[in-house]
Amino acid sequence: MESVFKKCIVDARNLTLLYVEDNVGARAGSMLIFEEFFGHVIEAVDGEDGLEKFKQNHVDLIITDINMPILNGLEMAERIRKMSPQTPILILSAYNEAEYFIESIRLGVEGYLLKPVEIGQFMEVLGRVIEKIHLRSEHDKLQTLLTQYVEITDKSAIVSKTDKEGVITYVNDAFCTISGFSRDEVIGEKHSIVSHKDTPQQLFKELWETISSGEMWQGIIKNRCKNGSSYYIKTAIKPIFNPQGEVVEYIALYNDITEVMNPKKQLFDYINSTPEAVVVLLKIEDFSTVEDFYSNDLVDLLEHILGEKLLEGITKECPFGKIYTLGFGEYALAIDKNKCPLSVDMLGQKIKELLKTIEASTIHLNEIEYSASLLASLAYGGKEPYQSAHFGIKKAERAKINFIVATDLILEMQAQAQVNMGIIVAVKKALSSSGIISYFQPIIDNKTRKIAKFESLVRLVDDNHNLWFPSDFLEISKKGRYYTQITQQVLNNSFQALYETEAGITINLSAVDIEEQVTRQKIINLLDLHKEHTHRITFELLEDANVKEFETIKEFIKEVKACGVSIAIDDFGSGYSNFERLLDYEPDIIKIDGSLVKNIATDDYSISIVKTIVSFANEHDIKTVAEFVENEAIFNILKELGVDYSQGYYFSKPKLLEEYKGIVGF
Structure with a gap:
């Protein structure tokens, strides 16, 4: 994974980013990240400014906010799409903009970045976008195919073709990348090779009835990767006709919308639809060791069984509707604070009791017995409860404790992040102005x-001629x-x-x-x-x-x-x-x-x-x-x-x- 991230960083150096954001503070913070990755970053202060700068410059990638004056992000994206259908567009989302998802999918945006921008998620999305940019040259070669392919080819970069019996005759690289199957493994098979058991059979029946009648079918399908994990695709399937008007094959194009449909996104949707939410995050300790020791099937089974135990144990005390399995050994519970019958102290006590119960119990994974140890973080309402709980887990790991109340912890972390950002800015300025000196x-x-x-002892002299000691800036500098x-x-x-x-x-x-x-x-x-x-x-x-x-x-x-x-x-x-x-x-x-x-x-x-x-x-x-x-x-x-x-x-x-x-x- 580290080599993939390094390649992503190297590739991004050759790209020009157009960044559109009307909020000055958000723009300044994000620019510090984006300038570290991209060869050139063009700032725009609103949609109209972004549109003009797109016309005036060569742009490889666009990252834009949605809510902006004059011309919002989606309106700008729609106009840019008409001028340049292939330029990748990423939408910055503040979690409470779910109503824009369908419109952005219609526009064919490449994905979402959640505010505030986090390096892990940013690298993940950037890697996919760079991959799509690389596939652009391959996509251009496909333009020589039959003109009746053009309508559907423009909708997506993930492609498959079948004969009229539904047997796969062609898949492109993106199909192999997202599914994990090679061409040799899927050609000659039907699409059931990637079908997920959760997708209802009625959907496939309606799909075949539509395309058999000569119509194009569009919808969202949940599929299964070769390694057993899931992904969601927005699908368009169109019959291809011979000169006599007979169906000879079908072509299907897909957009990967997994980030929109995954459990974390569902969790965010629930939190954003709730006036004030109580959020509990739980994490299996040393989950990476579990992944190394057990097979993928056993890890999936462990996450499933443990999730059921956690939900069953907590709903006896508090009516959480569901448990969100976030992957990598993490779970989340959420409930409207007004519907939670327990005070923060009582709920915290019940969670600690549940952790003890889980740790004392044994989970049977076929022939293997496993005892789980978990960390828990509780954000009882307050500011950005998910992020507060997320930082709470990290704080619990550092403090080597298994439970923490993390309500409003995001405020503390944001304040620290602001301090850290100020230190980084001071270091950057000092390096460019001979402000890194030595005392002896x-x-x-x-x-x-x-x-x-x-x-020789390092010191930093800032813009105001203040002398900084190593403890003021050196540790933060190590993170960059x-x-x-x-x-x-x-x-x-x-x-x-x-x-x-x-x-x-x-x-x-x-x-x-x-x-x-x-x-x-x-x-x-x-x-x-x-x-x-x-x-x-x-x-x-x-x-x-x-x-x-x-x-x-x-x-x-x-x-x-x-x-x-x-x-x-x-x-x-x-x-x-x-x-x-x-x-x-x-x-x-x-x-x-x-x-x-x-x-x-x-x-x-x-x-x-x-x-x-x-x-x-x-x-x-x-x-x-x-x-x-x-x-x-x-x-x-x-x-x-x-x-x-x-x-x-x-x-x-x-x-x-x-x-x-x-x-x-x-």
Whole structure:
């Protein structure tokens, strides 16, 4: 799946998007996402503006809101369809626009994006649209077919043909993609190979009566993929006649409307039709492990049985009408708050009791017995109850609890998202305006009390000349593409500092940095460019429990040490650091964890650990550095214990490098 997403991102870089949205705030937020994916994004402030910009520019894809002044999104789409029937159009939906779905299907839009735009759903829809764009060239070749194919070909990109007995003679790539069957598997079969058991036989009877009489049949059919999953298609089937007016074959075209018809959409429809809804989301813990361990059939059976148990257990206390099986081990329950007989506390208690009952019970999956453990999130009315419950599940997972009341949690998440967006904007501006700078803190030789090295520490200067610390922006930057750019700027700053001091320069590197090939190459290039100074460079490796490519890190260490660089290990002596990993990295320097140093004057335990580290380091010819040296008492103890270097506010806070000029050892 990851390779599919990467291909989707690469393909999107070659596309021009027309984005039509009249709400300034929504447009600004979405633009931050869209600009990351598409090669070029054209903004339009309403339907009329969008129509004019479509006429003036080459556009590969349109994403539009519906409710807009002057010309709404569907009116604009209809006019664009007349000019360019093949340009993909995606509709932004705020869940409460169900009345527009039929009209948008009639216009042949490619799908829906739910507000606010979520990366997972956006990637999913974008992948399908890009696939349809790729199929456009194949679709053009079909224009040479008989002119009587044109009417129906224009309606959809998923195609099949049968003889007059209903035996499949042709399917296109899109048919194979959506069904999961290859051409060889379906040609020669009837459409019953993809028919779903839930589709009533009366529908097929009416279908055949219509096309046998020479008329075109249109409708919605639920079909079955090869892997057993379901999909919905808006179908048009037309008989093809010979010159004598006799039916010789049938051609069928389909639009994939699964996103409109799936259980989540049904859930949204119910919530949107309810003045205020109570929503319960439930999720099977470690469902990915269940999928890996059991077959698809057993997973489907588990979801079905568990869904029935959940609905049966909860309806004894509260009359939820149905349970929505959302897939991937997730379920939802919803009820009008006015029809819920229980208070939030009482319902929460009943849900917790139900979770215990389910966990204590055994589910029989043919010959296999399974005990389910679930998480539950309750949004008792309030703002956007589904989204609040959804964020509640994520919060419960992080907190390692199985139940949470998530009413109005969306407000908290939106506020945090707004803060995060502001941080990303500040980082983006700082990168483009030399606002990513380095402060330097001296590392003192304990014997001479002179500056031996400087540690390079990243800072951000914003538009208002405020100084931001790493804790203000670095973690958020890791969630986007800016973290690597920050690292590269810090590397540039640090290597430049070699020419402003005779002391060594220490640069922090995380596992994320080293595992990134672009960053590794940047470092090698800098070492080659400044080869006469590499003996003054130390790379300080930040301890990380989530190292993914351990061998890559070992190879990197070996390569840079061959260039004369020293390797230091940060924060050694607490957390997940261990002596085995220390020997794997073969460092030249150990930086003793600050929590041990701060307490060393009052804590015998800290003294014992530091003694052990120093003894180990001396035995293996490794230098030691103590950070967080805040006063003379701590410094004297460290010096007595044989620690080689000290760093902390006792000597200096981090400052710009030029502020140290004139100091001994500079």
